[in-house]
Amino acid sequence: xxKQLRINPIACGGHGLCAELLPELITLDExxxxxxxxxxxxxxxxxxxxxAVASCPALALLLSxxx
Amino acid sequence: xxxITSGTALWYASRATGIISLVLLTAVMVxxxxxxxxxxxxxxxxxxxxxxxxxxxxxxxxxxxxxVATAIADPFVTIGLAAVFIPLASPYRSVWIGLGAxxxxxxxxxxxxxxxxxRIGRRTWRAVHWLAYASWPVALAxxxxxxxxxxxxxxxxxxxxxxxxxxxxxxxxAQRTLRTIPRARRVAAVLSSQAGAR
Amino acid sequence: xxxxxxxxxxxxxxxxxxxxAQLPRLLPADGRQAGLPAHLDQHGPLPxxxxxxxxxxxxxxxGLTGRGGAAFPVGRKLTAVAxxxxxxxxxxxxxxxxxxxxxxxxxxxxxxxxxxxxxxLAAEAVGARRTVLYLHADLALRDQLIGLLSERRSGGLDRAxxxxxxxxxxxxxxxxxxxxxxxxxGAAVPAFTPPRTFERGVGGQPTLVQNVETxxxxxxxxxxxxxxxxxxxxxxxxxxxxxxxxxxxxxSAVAEAALGTPLRDLLGFPGHVQAVLVGGYHGxxxxxxxxxxxxxxxAGLRPSGASAGAGVLAALPAAACGLAEMARVARYxxxxxxxxxxxxxxxxxxxxxxxxxxxxxxxxxxxxxxxERWAGLVxxxxxxxxxxxxxxxxxxxxxxxxGEIRSHQQGMCTAAAGRxxxxxxxxxxSENDWRMPR
Numbered sequence: 296x297x298k299q300l301r302i303n304p305i306a307c308g309g310h311g312l313c314a315e316l317l318p319e320l321i322t323l324d325e326x327x328x329x330x331x332x333x334x335x336x337x338x339x340x341x342x343x344x345x346x347a348v349a350s351c352p353a354l355a356l357l358l359s360x361x362x
Numbered sequence: 363x364x365x366i367t368s369g370t371a372l373w374y375a376s377r378a379t380g381i382i383s384l385v386l387l388t389a390v391m392v393x394x395x396x397x398x399x400x401x402x403x404x405x406x407x408x409x410x411x412x413x414x415x416x417x418x419x420x421x422x423x424x425x426x427x428x429x430v431a432t433a434i435a436d437p438f439v440t441i442g443l444a445a446v447f448i449p450l451a452s453p454y455r456s457v458w459i460g461l462g463a464x465x466x467x468x469x470x471x472x473x474x475x476x477x478x479x480x481r482i483g484r485r486t487w488r489a490v491h492w493l494a495y496a497s498w499p500v501a502l503a504x505x506x507x508x509x510x511x512x513x514x515x516x517x518x519x520x521x522x523x524x525x526x527x528x529x530x531x532x533x534x535x536a537q538r539t540l541r542t543i544p545r546a547r548r549v550a551a552v553l554s555s556q557a558g559a560r
Numbered sequence: 561x562x563x564x565x566x567x568x569x570x571x572x573x574x575x576x577x578x579x580x581a582q583l584p585r586l587l588p589a590d591g592r593q594a595g596l597p598a599h600l601d602q603h604g605p606l607p608x609x610x611x612x613x614x615x616x617x618x619x620x621x622x623g624l625t626g627r628g629g630a631a632f633p634v635g636r637k638l639t640a641v642a643x644x645x646x647x648x649x650x651x652x653x654x655x656x657x658x659x660x661x662x663x664x665x666x667x668x669x670x671x672x673x674x675x676x677x678x679x680x681l682a683a684e685a686v687g688a689r690r691t692v693l694y695l696h697a698d699l700a701l702r703d704q705l706i707g708l709l710s711e712r713r714s715g716g717l718d719r720a721x722x723x724x725x726x727x728x729x730x731x732x733x734x735x736x737x738x739x740x741x742x743x744x745x746g747a748a749v750p751a752f753t754p755p756r757t758f759e760r761g762v763g764g765q766p767t768l769v770q771n772v773e774t775x776x777x778x779x780x781x782x783x784x785x786x787x788x789x790x791x792x793x794x795x796x797x798x799x800x801x802x803x804x805x806x807x808x809x810x811x812s813a814v815a816e817a818a819l820g821t822p823l824r825d826l827l828g829f830p831g832h833v834q835a836v837l838v839g840g841y842h843g844x845x846x847x848x849x850x851x852x853x854x855x856x857x858x859a860g861l862r863p864s865g866a867s868a869g870a871g872v873l874a875a876l877p878a879a880a881c882g883l884a885e886m887a888r889v890a891r892y893x894x895x896x897x898x899x900x901x902x903x904x905x906x907x908x909x910x911x912x913x914x915x916x917x918x919x920x921x922x923x924x925x926x927x928x929x930x931x932e933r934w935a936g937l938v939x940x941x942x943x944x945x946x947x948x949x950x951x952x953x954x955x956x957x958x959x960x961x962x963g964e965i966r967s968h969q970q971g972m973c974t975a976a977a978g979r980x981x982x983x984x985x986x987x988x989x990s991e992n993d994w995r996m997p998r
Contacts, residue, residue, distance in 0.1 A: 303752045304901035305943045306484060310400055312409045324937050328902035350412050352397050354484045545749075546994055548899040549909050553891070556913040 306355035379429035386422035458507035468497035612687035622786035628771030644766035655727035655734035663802035678775025683720035731896035747994040749898035750944035793819035803871035840872035842949025881975035882961035883919035907938035
C-alpha cells in the first residue's frame with residue numbers, strides 16, 4: 296500500500312521544514328511555499344515523509360494511504 | 363561530607379532538578395515562540411528549532427518527574443502524591459506547591475496533546491497549546507515561592523535571566539503579530555509593493 | 561424587452577424532422593414574471609414523490625448536470641448526499657458572483673417558483689428538512705423571494721424550511737465551501753477539502769449545494785420526465801441551459817439555448833469582434849474566427865481549451881485592447897483572492913502587475929517569462945480553483961492576444977481609445993465585505 300503526500304495550503308505558513316527534511320520530494324518556491332515534485336511517496340522515503348509530516352508546525356503536510 | 367542524611371540529599375535533589383527544569387522550560391518557551399513566528403537560530407536549519415523545542419520539552423518533563431519524585435520521597439516535608447496534581451492539597455506551603463501542581467497539569471496537557479497532534483486535529487491542538495503562556499509564569503511563581511533558593515544570590519540572577527528571556531521572546535512575538543497584515547488585505551499589500559517596485 | 565439593461569430573448573436549435581421546439585423551458589415564453597397561480601396553472605402541482613430517493617433515478621436518467629459551472633452529474637450528487645446517513649441540508653446557490661453572469665438573477669426574477677419547486681423536490685429526494693436559499697446581495701430580489709416563500713408556505717406548498725441568506729459581494733461567495741462558510745456564520749472564504757460539502761457542510765451535516773438553474777431543471781424533470789428533458793441538446797449533454805451573452809456593442813441579454821447550439825446563433829459575430837471570452841473570468845479566450853465555428857457544449861469547446869460552464873459568453877470588440885481588458889480583470893481577480901494560500905496571494909497580484917505592464921507601451925522583455933513562471937507556480941496550489949481559473953483566463957488571453965503583445969512591444973496599440981469593456985466591480989472593499997450582517 297503506497298502513501299500519498301498532500302499539502303493543506305490554507306494551514307501552510309511557509310515554515311519550510313518539510314523541504315529541509317524531504318528535499319527529494321519537496322522544494323520551496325520563490326515565496327517560501329512548498330512545491331510537491333510528486334504526490335507518490337517511494338517506499339524508501341516513507342520514514343522521512345512521516346518525519347516531515349510530524350515536524351510541520353502547522354500540521355499542513357498530510358500523508359495518506361492510497362486505496 | 364558529614365551531616366548529609368538521605369533526607370537532605372533528596373531535598374537538595376528536588377531543589378536542583380527544580381532549577382534545571384525551570385531553565386529547560388524557559389528554553390522550550392523561547393524555542394516554541396521562535397517556531398511559531400518562523401524565527402531562526404543562526405547557523406541552525408529550520409527543523410533544528412522545532413526539533414530542539416520538542417526534545418528539550420521531553421527532557422524537561424524528565425527533570426520535572428525527578429523533581430516531583432524526590433520531593434514526595436523526602437521525609438522532611440509532607441507533600442503527598444495528590445498534591446502533585448491537585449492544587450492546594452499539600453499541607454506544606456499549600457499555595458506555592460499548588461502552583462507547581464497547576465503548572466504540571468498544564469505541561470502534561472501540552473505534552474499529551476502534542477504527542478497526539480495528528481489525531482486530535484490542528485484546531486484543538488493549537489487551542490490547548492496556548493496554555494503554554496500560562497504554564498511558564500505559574501512554574502516561575504512556584505519556583506520562587508516554594509523554597510528560598512531563587513530569592514537571593516546567583517539563583518535570583520538566574521530567575522531574572524529566565525524571565526528576561528521569556529519576556530523578550532513574548533515581546534518580539536507581540537510586535538510581529540501587530541505588524542501582521544490581516545488576511546483580507548494581504549493581496550492589496552502585495553499589489554502596492556509591486557506598484558512601487560515596477 | 562429590457563429590465564435594467566438585460567433583455568430577455570429566447571433561442572434554440574432547430575430540430576430535424578420539424579418537431580416543435582421545446583424552448584423556452586425555464587424562461588417564460590411571454591417574458592412576464594410568473595406568479596404562483598400562473599405557475600401552478602402552467603406546470604401543475606408540485607410533484608412530491610412521497611419519500612426520499614424516489615426522484616433520483618429520473619434525475620440520473622435525464623443526464624442533468626450542474627449549471628453552476630462545474631457540470632457535475634446531479635443524480636450522483638443526490639445519491640451521495642442521500643447516502644451520507646445523517647439529516648442533510650440543501651443549499652440553492654444563487655450567489656452568481658461572476659460579474660459577467662446574470663442568468664441566475666434573471667431566472668429568480670422571472671421563474672422563481674421553478675427554483676423553489678426544485679429546492680423542495682431536492683430536499684425530499686435527499687431527506688432534508690432544512691434548506692437555504694443563498695442569494696446575490698440584492699435587497700429587492702431578496703424581499704420579493706421572501707414574499708413568495710411566505711405565499712407558498714401559507715398555501716401549504718413547501719414542506720422543508722427555507723432560510724434566505726445573502727451572499728457577501730465577493731467573487732468567491734459562490735464557491736461551494738465558501739457558501740457553506742457564510743451560511744455557518746463565517747466569511748466567504750473557501751475551506752480545504754476533504755471533507756467535501758456532501759460529507760460535512762452546513763451545521764456539520766451532509767450538504768447538497770446546487771445552482772438555482774439546476775434546481776429549476778429538476779423541477780421540470782420531476783413533472784415531465786427524463787425523456788422529455790433529453791428531447792433537446794445532445795446525447796452526451798442533454799437539455800437546455802441559460803446563457804448570459806454580452807455583445808460587442810456592450811448590450812447584454814440572457815437567453816435559454818439547447819446544448820449544442822452553435823455560438824454563431826447566440827453571438828451573431830458582426831465583423832468587428834476580435835475575440836470571445838467563454839466561461840467568464842475563470843474561462844478561456846477564443847479568437848473570433850475559431851469561436852464562430854464552435855458550439856455551446858463541452859464536447860464542442862474543450863478541444864479549444866474552454867467549456868460551457870455557466871453559459872457566460874462575451875464578445876470583445878476590435879476597438880478594445882485585449883491586454884488592457886485582461887490586466888483590469890486580472891487585478892480584480894487578484895484582489896478577490898481569499899488570501900489564505902501563499903501561492904495565490906503572492907502570485908495573482910504579481911501576475912496582475914505584470915499584465916498591467918504588458919498592456920502599457922514597450923513592456924520589459926522579461927515580463928512574459930515572469931508571467932509564465934508565476935502561472936506555473938500558482939496553478940493547482942490553492943485550496944480552491946480560483947488561481948486555476950484565473951490562469952486559464954490569463955494563459956488563453958496571452959495566446960489569443962499575442963499579436964497585440966507584439967504591437968505593444970513596438971510601442972503601439974491596435975485598439976482605439978475608448979471605455980473599458982469587461983465589467984469589474986468597484987473597489988477592494990474592506991474586511992467586512994467578506995461577511996454579511998444577518
